[in-house]
Amino acid sequence: MSHPVTSHPAAVAAGGSVLSLPQGPPDLLRLDTALQQSAALHGHLCPRQILGARSAVLAGDLLGLDFPRTDKRVLVLAETDGCYADGVSAASGCWLGRRTLRLMDYGRVAATFVDTRTGRALRVWPRTDLRERVRAQKPPDQKRYQAYLDAYRHWSDAELLRAAEVELDFDLAALISQAGAREVCSHCGEEVLNERWSVRQGRVLCPACLGGAYYRPTSRQDNL
Ligand SMILES: [Zn+2]
Ligand SMILES: [Zn+2]
Structure with a gap:
């Protein structure tokens, strides 16, 4: 599957060309397998964990790599810790303990997935207006929290996320x-x-x- 590069105003802030993302429903079997693992480790299932898992599954598809990894080919640079990072780890197979996940503590809900064999790096982050759109579309009797859980699990990648190719500004070999x-x-x-x-x-x-x-x-x- 190829994803043509399109230009977008958000690309300036992202520092690269934003990719056009799949508009169909996600592969729930793959997603839920990752979420079961991450929820068990995390103690509960929460919206940001799902966003993390969705980000990782998307990155694996765009990089053409099977996730979750059982080797050290992929390095993830997570830009926040917490729930999001657990979702990213479960779905990517990249963990702090395997030296395949690093925390870049920017406080941003985002992660960059690096194919260390090719040097290709893909940054994924949620769309800025995501929470507002979920609240606007939720049924009146549904709790906000449940609405986030549902939307993050079922909405398409294009509705949830943005992704851009980036170049790393540090010595990857020295880091590894x-x-x-x-x-x-x-x-x-x-x-x-x-x-x-x-x-x-x-x-x-x-x-x-x-x-x-x-x-x-x-x-x-x-x-x-
Ligand atoms: Zn949580
Ligand atoms: Zn010393």
């Missing part, structure tokens, strides 16, 4: 690094994985010892 790469920081003595160290005047330093950490030592001893 290589299995087994490790050094010991000469300052803190802790092991550093994935080539996250720097060498200064012949000494290996972890990022915390080189540039400062997100925490500082405390003298508090209570509760320990």
Whole structure:
């Protein structure tokens, strides 16, 4: 299936050409399989989880790759954590623990799916007016929450989402690094994985010892 590239005003904000998306109903069997897994892990099924799963299923189709992945071919850059990220992980097979999901904490409900073999990268995000349109179309006696669940599960990709090809602005190979790469920081003595160290005047330093950490030592001893 090919998806012709069309230009759209939103492309400017997205930084690329917005793709035209399928207008038919989604493959519910595939979607619900992912949602069962994500709801079990997450503790409940919620609208953003469905959006995450829909985003991942769409990205797999557009990249021509089978999702969920059981290998490390795809890297996902999720732009928020929480419910959306769980849906993305379940449907894509990309997880923090597999090193195939990274959090880019922009607070945006969006994710970029990278085929690390070809370098092709596809960013997917929900349409800005989505919630307003769901509320406008819901039956009067239906609760908003249920309306979001229903719409996100049944509406077409074109009604829910936008997608654009993007170019990555960082060194993908350096981010992925290589299995087994490790050094010991000469300052803190802790092991550093994935080539996250720097060498200064012949000494290996972890990022915390080189540039400062997100925490500082405390003298508090209570509760320990
Ligand atoms: Zn949730
Ligand atoms: Zn260190």
